[in-house]
Amino acid sequence: MDLRARFTEEMKASMRAGDAPRTSTIRMVIAKLKEADIAARPSGVTAIPDDQIAGMLRGMVKSRRESVDLYRQGGRTELADKEEAEIAVIESFLPRQMDDAAMQAAVAEAVAETGAASIKDMGKVMAALKAKHAAVLDMAKAGPMVKAALGD
Structure with missing residues (x-):
């Protein structure tokens, strides 16, 4: 429905x-x-x-x-x-959000997909996450995770 x-x-x-x-x-x-x-x-x-x-x-x-x-x-x-x-x-109408472990995995996957190497590539990683997981990913929580994955 x-x-x-x-x-x-x-x-x-x-x-x-x-x-x-x-x-x-x-x-x-x-x-x-x-x-x-x-x-x-x-x-x-x-x-x-x-x-x-x-x-x-x-x-x-x-x-x-x-x-x-x-x-x-x-x-x-x-x-x-x-x-x-x-x-x-x-x-109650929103889809279940990803838990932290699933978010970490999605971030790692997006970093690998985009070939991001530094914090300058954060925009590409965030765009990939949004395109793939927009409905179930809290982008506000994903930002700091991407930053940490790219080494601040």
Whole structure:
């Protein structure tokens, strides 16, 4: 089942269950998806593909994590808890992320594939990782691993 269909089915299920916070978060995701589809129309795309949807979801999670930090610093734990609940719902639609061992292996493979020898080749390695593992690799964690593999 593609992500769009999953959003619809999950929203129906949460509405039936009376889970208002989950329903609200899924509606927010669907609205963001419609916004992304509209933004992609000028380039001739009527509906963005699943890999771009996953990127959109990761962006939503990232902004909520930043909000959680700010709310915690400001002593607004109720708002931080609400954001964390939204993060959990959004992450339920994302594919499982690679663990550290798998990330190390993917980085080593990308370094070997690109023939990277120094830190100057970091961009090539990151591009290879993104092309091959974008959906399941946290690029923020991959950066330092690539840097370490290339010898700082």
